[in-house]
Amino acid sequence: MTWSPQQYLADGRLLGVDPTTLQSAVEQIEEVIVTHPELPALLTLNHLARRTGADYQELRSIIRCSNGFYRHFRIHKRSSGHRLISVPAPTLMTVQRWIAKYILNSQPVHHCSFAFGPGASILKCAARHTGARWLIKLDVAGFFGSISELRVYRVFRSIGYRPLIAFELARLTTHAPLESPRYTLSQWRAKPHPSPIGKYWRGRIGYLPQGAPTSPMLSNLMMRDSDAEIEALSKAMGIRYTRYSDDLTFSTSGNFDRVSARKLIWRVRTILGRVGLQINNRKTNIVPPGGRKIVLGLLVDGTQPRLTRDFRSMLRQHLYFLSKVGPAEHTKQRGFDSIWGMYRHVRGLIDFANMVEPFYAQALLGDFDKMNWPANPPGA
Secondary structure (H helix, E strand, O other), X not given: OOOOHHHHHHHHHHOOXXXXXXHHHHHHHHHHHHHXXXXXXOOOHHHHHHHHOOOHHHHHHHHHOOOOOEEEEEEEOOOOOEEEEEEEOHHHHHHHHHHHHHOHHHOOOOOOEOOOOOOOOHHHHHHOOOOOOEEEEEEEOOOHHHOEHHHHHHHHHHHOOOHHHHXXXXXXXXXXXXXXXXXXXXXXXXXXXXXXXXXHOOOEOOEOOEOEOOHHHHHHHHOHHHHHHHHHHHHHOOOEEEEEOOEEEEEEOOOOOHHHHHHHHHHHHHHHHOOOOOEOHHHOEEEOOOOOOEEOOEEOOOOOOEEXXXXXXXXXXXXXXXXXXXXXXXXXXXXXXXXXXXXXXHHHHHHHHHHHOHHHHHHHHHHHHOOOOOOOOOOO
């Protein structure tokens, strides 16, 4: 339906709405639809509640205090340690999915970002670095958890939303759990605010939860300016740059050396530091000519990405033992919770292989489907 401010004003007057309020609403709607016609106009938190079917009072409670609106659990990281996953409560999940679908997914990310966006993939990211002589790999420490609600607020403001609704959207897409150790640090504690949002003061600055459907796109949108700055730096040094979530990769087939690599890392560290991000020094890796070049688990030393020998060996072992001892015993030996969990794990590995080397993967899939799988695996 075509937007008509005159019709909106006329309908509002019939309902007895204050003329000043109506005019303010028209200005807010036009501020969004003129600059970003693909976005839904949002006037108030109550307006958002109506559009998403959520309870207004519950949304107000979430904005005041996110505790109790997330379920937390930990999963093992492939490298070491654990990763905290925070899953939103049903109402909050519904609202976040609406925000992701109707607001965030329509916003363009920087072209050097290869995660979370439409058509993005590990394969496309790795392909940008094939044939490289030098490879520099950096990792952002605690990526989602380092992106504060202030940065998220600025994302919603840059899209075109007014300050109060941008603040409320930021609160609905971040959390501030009381048990988080970050609140022992002064930079994560908030001072009372004298503006209208002061009624929502809670003393802690929220951050992106890993497990919320809005976090991936918000991280990409927050990084747009930094991605552009890092790409400009890389081009000036004759280097190619990509980012896959928290993995930053740089490569060149030209003349390069370790001194230049360290200079690049120092400058990137400075750029990231301006938005509150830090490089994980333990995962910083400079690969010179002759070194084994792997990007996001794929070999890039040839003309196109390939599966690594370790990955192929792992898949062969799974299929060998599935055939030798059967799915039930293999599940037990490998420590999976259920046959269905192990089934999905191995099938996921084959699907990954199919993305990179389809002919190789099709042969494996044929062997996989021939295994003696139960008709209804436990946990299905």
